[in-house]
Amino acid sequence: xxxxxxxxxxxxxxxxxxxxxxxxxxxxxxxxxxxxxxxxxxxxxxxxxxxxxxxxxxxxxxxxxxxxxxxxxxxxxxxxxxxxxxxxxxxxxxxxxxxxxxxxxxxxxxxxxxxxxxxxxxxxxxxxxxxxxxxxxxxxxxxxxxxxxxxxxxxxxxxxxxxxxxxxxxxxxxxxxxxxxxxxxxxxxxxxxxxxxxxxxxxxxxxxxxxxxxxxxxxxxxxxxxxxxxxxxxxxxxxxxxxxxxxxxxxxxxx
Amino acid sequence: xxxxxxxxxxxxxxxxxxxxxxxxxxxxxxxxxxxxxxxxxxxxxxxxxxxxxxxxxxxxxxxxxxxxxxxxxxxxxxxxxxxxxxxxxxxxxxxxxxxxxxxxxxxxxxxxxxxxxxxxxxxxxxxxxxxxxxxxxxxxxxxxxxxxxxxxxxxxxxxxxxxxxxxxxxxxxxxxxxxxxxxxxxxxxxxxxxxxxxxxxxxxxxxxxxxxxxxxxxxxxxxxxxxxxxxxxxxxxxxxxxxxxxxxxxxxxxxxxxxxxxxxxxxxxxxxxxxxxxxxxxxxxxxxxxxxxxxxxxxxxxxxxxxxxxxxxxxxxxxxxxxxxxxxxxxxxxxxxxxxxxxxxxxxxxx
Numbered sequence: 358x359x360x361x362x363x364x365x366x367x368x369x370x371x372x373x374x375x376x377x378x379x380x381x382x383x384x385x386x387x388x389x390x391x392x393x394x395x396x397x398x399x400x401x402x403x404x405x406x407x408x409x410x411x412x413x414x415x416x417x418x419x420x421x422x423x424x425x426x427x428x429x430x431x432x433x434x435x436x437x438x439x440x441x442x443x444x445x446x447x448x449x450x451x452x453x454x455x456x457x458x459x460x461x462x463x464x465x466x467x468x469x470x471x472x473x474x475x476x477x478x479x480x481x482x483x484x485x486x487x488x489x490x491x492x493x494x495x496x497x498x499x500x501x502x503x504x505x506x507x508x509x510x511x512x513x514x515x516x517x518x519x520x521x522x523x524x525x526x527x528x529x530x531x532x533x534x535x536x537x538x539x540x541x542x543x544x545x546x547x548x549x550x551x552x553x554x555x556x557x558x559x560x561x562x563x564x565x566x567x568x569x570x571x572x573x574x575x576x577x578x579x580x581x582x583x584x585x586x587x588x589x590x591x592x593x594x595x596x597x598x599x600x601x602x603x604x605x606x607x608x609x610x611x612x
Numbered sequence: 613x614x615x616x617x618x619x620x621x622x623x624x625x626x627x628x629x630x631x632x633x634x635x636x637x638x639x640x641x642x643x644x645x646x647x648x649x650x651x652x653x654x655x656x657x658x659x660x661x662x663x664x665x666x667x668x669x670x671x672x673x674x675x676x677x678x679x680x681x682x683x684x685x686x687x688x689x690x691x692x693x694x695x696x697x698x699x700x701x702x703x704x705x706x707x708x709x710x711x712x713x714x715x716x717x718x719x720x721x722x723x724x725x726x727x728x729x730x731x732x733x734x735x736x737x738x739x740x741x742x743x744x745x746x747x748x749x750x751x752x753x754x755x756x757x758x759x760x761x762x763x764x765x766x767x768x769x770x771x772x773x774x775x776x777x778x779x780x781x782x783x784x785x786x787x788x789x790x791x792x793x794x795x796x797x798x799x800x801x802x803x804x805x806x807x808x809x810x811x812x813x814x815x816x817x818x819x820x821x822x823x824x825x826x827x828x829x830x831x832x833x834x835x836x837x838x839x840x841x842x843x844x845x846x847x848x849x850x851x852x853x854x855x856x857x858x859x860x861x862x863x864x865x866x867x868x869x870x871x872x873x874x875x876x877x878x879x880x881x882x883x884x885x886x887x888x889x890x891x892x893x894x895x896x897x898x899x900x901x902x903x904x905x906x907x908x909x910x911x912x913x914x915x916x917x918x919x920x921x922x923x924x925x926x927x928x929x930x931x932x933x934x935x936x937x938x939x940x941x942x943x944x945x946x947x948x949x950x951x952x953x954x955x956x957x958x959x960x961x962x963x
Contacts, residue, residue, distance in 0.1 A: 407858045433860030440858075446850025446905040449620065456851075459844045460860025466844070488616035490904060510859065 359383040359406070359514055359546055364415035366405055375401045377570030378415070383563060385513070386544045388537055390557045393567035394590055399550040400441065402567070403516050406548070407438050419514065433460035437507035441518040443499055445491040450483060453491045453502055457509035477508045481535060496523030500532065508539070515539070517549035521556065529553075533560045554586065554594075554605045578603075624903045624913075631916035635683065638923045642679045643671060645927055674818075681820030681828070682922040682940075685881040686891060688832035690918020691911060692874035693892025694899075695839050698846045698907070699870040700776040701853075707878035707892040709780055710765050710871060711787030712758045716882040718790040719757030720812045721797050723750040725805040747819060750812065751883045758879030761786055766872055776853075776867070815888035815941030817926050824884040831880045835873040836915060842866060843907040850905055888941040891918050894948040898955045921948055 360382050367374035375398040383389040391399045404410045406417055408429060417424045419435055427435075437457065445453055455466055455474045462470050478484045481501050486494065491502055500523050507515055517536065521529040537560060540547045551557040557564070564581055566574040566589045574585045583596040586605065593608040644655040648670050650663075658667035692707035700709065708714070765782055768774065774782065798806055839846075845866055848856040853863050881888065895917040899910050925943040932938060 404854065407854075409854045409857050429857065429862050430860040433858060436858065438855065438858035440852070440855055442852070444850070444852045444855070446847060447900065448847060448850070448904060448906045449617075451617075452847070452906060453851075456844060456847050457859060459848055462844075464841055464844065488620060506859075 358385060358420060359548070360416075360418045361402075361406070362416045362418075364402070364405060364417065365413045366401060366410060367413060368401075374413070374570060376405070376412075379567070379570070379572055380415075381565050381572050381575055383514075383546045383548055385546050386540055387562045388540050388547045388549065388560060389563040389565060390561035391548065391550045391565045391567060392554070392557060392586075392589065393550075397567045398570060399567060400518055403438070403518055403548070403550070407436055407516060408432050430460045433510060435512060436514045436516060437510040437512035439500075439503045439507050439515070439517045439520055441522060443503045443523075445499065445502070447490055447492045449488050450491055450494070450502055451478070451487040454478060454483075454505045454509050457506035458511075460510065473511070474509055477505045480508070481505045497525065497528045500524060500528075504532065504536070512545060514546040514548065517547065519550055519552060521551065521553070529556065536560075558603050558605070624909045627899075627903050628909065628913050628916065631913060631920060635916055635919045635923065638920065638927070639679050639683060642682070642923055642927050643675050646670070646675060646930060677820045677822050677825055678817050678926070679923070680822075680825045681817045681885060682926045683919040684825060684828045684832055685817070685885055685888065686895075686918035686920070686922030687915040688828065688835065688877040688881055688918070689888060689891040690895035690914045690921070691832075691836055691839055692877045694896035694907075694910060694914045695846070695870050695874045696892070697896060698849055698905075699867045699874075700780060701849070702776060702780055703897070704893075705780065706890075707874055708787070708882070708889075710783040710875050711761050711785075711790060712875045712878045713882050713887050713889075714787035714790035714794070715761035716754040716758040716879060717813050717887065718794045718797075719754035720750050720883075720886075721794050721801075721809045722757070723753040724809045724812060725797050725801040727753075748823075751824075755879055755883035757790070758875075758883060761790065762872065762875040762879065766868060766875075769871075770868065779871070813887050814939030815882075815886040815944075816937070817885060817922070817940050818937060819885055828880050828884060831877050835877045836911070838869065838873055839907075839911050842870070843911060846870075846907040847905075886939075886941060888922070888944055890945045890948055891921055894944075894952045895921055898952065901955050901958075 362380050364376050364379040365374060366376040379402060391402065393399050401410070405412050406424070408424065411425055424432055448456070451474060454477060455470060458466065458470045458473065478487055481504060483501055483505055486498065491499060494502065500520065504520070515536070520532055520536070524532060533556065536547050536549070539545065551560065558578060558581065561578060564574070564576055564578065565572045566585055568589045573589060581603065583594055583605070586592070586594055594605050595608055597604050597606060643659065644652050650658070650667060650670065654663055654667055655671060657663040658671040661668050661672070689707050696705040696707060696709055697703055765779070765786055768782065769779055798809060801809065845861045848859045848861045849863065849866065856863050896910065896914045899913045899917050903909055903913060921944060922940065925947055926940050928947060929938040929940045929943045
């Protein structure tokens, strides 16, 4: 279980703090969605959890262990990341995924690492592309490689920053369903940001609304209201129920 | 898929094997080519130390250390370029991005103009500047300044944890300061001192001695072992700093030691041989085009490609110069640049 308590962070002493006391918890097997306006600090929150930046104060714990004091390699065995801007060197898909295990194998990959890599490639449906060079793939395929790489780390928590940015509507659905399935089957936590609120409502179990550097609302899917969204995003939306699903609409639009 | 895997592996193996074979063959060919008029048979005899005393000396005292210097320095400069490019995430980075070469030139100028020329010998006797006098002292001063420059920049990086972009800019600034110092010194130099200093800065493998080779070998070997061991971490770094960190790579430490070792290799090579530019750009980029960026393969291939380029360039430099070899630094660029452009334009596949 991930437990973030009163997390504070500013990029420099002179700049305004981005996180001003963020607290929340995410259980294993749960999908948590972080929502907030552009620049509200979603990526900053992730980078603190991942150890790319270190918090000014507050604590980040996983199963009671303090992540901020954990050596990088140990942390990499617990948490994996799919960044918003995905970059790869000109390596094969197989090697790019195998690379995710570097924290586990250190200097050279062993047979166990290759076996795990093959398994993950099968799982996300990339086996057929294993020997292609990543830089030749489409944006959506690269996104899948990044997810496969994160899974190869065998993490207990998967952090996804806008995982559907490069994907068409069908791939978007597939990736999110895959992530949800993984959360259940591997019993790992998934923490993700998502622009599309309707997608988010279909994908997440828990919702963390960030406003002014704190988690202003923290609720389960069934408790999300249009008021929360309007407060955090400053827009005017309404929520309707359609065949048991919550759908968010712009106020002026009609069905 | 199987086919692709096999052809990829085959290509990598073929490129590395061919490069290795070429280095060996050309290494020997260089031993046997030169202006002394020895036949191949005589060369073989001399190589086995069964020729005349003079022939033995030409092979063992002049050509062998020179060929070794080409192999070692070429490999070192090339692999340093590769590592600098990856660790700074900048394809324009080169072994001397931190201003090492400029600092070494400054040191050499100081030694040749201020010490040897200005104070010790009065600077009016050309023979005082022949490299036979005490080339080791000049190299030592050059190396001291190169080292100073590297430590200054890396020290700053350590204190303020610079981003790669800032490191590159700081390196350019640092290099410019050394060059400005060199210019001022050269302005006040005597004609003889000036020409000695300018000629020193031309890369020349003829200066190599066994001692130089051994020192270069030690530094290049230590660096290369580190670079090869870190292959997977460099691969991770190709995905960007943030991604590499979340894969458990200590990016700051890796970058620090990579820059330190690459710059040390460059400092040693430049201090002993003068400036041999462009090897660190041409070779790694050509290799990346040919077999991709995977450091497990691009590192050994870059080592070999550097040796090969310097061997070819030196052979060329010695054979067109009519007795006096042309500066090999100019030849590497002259031969390498058109080839490089051709490589870039030819295959736009492997990024």
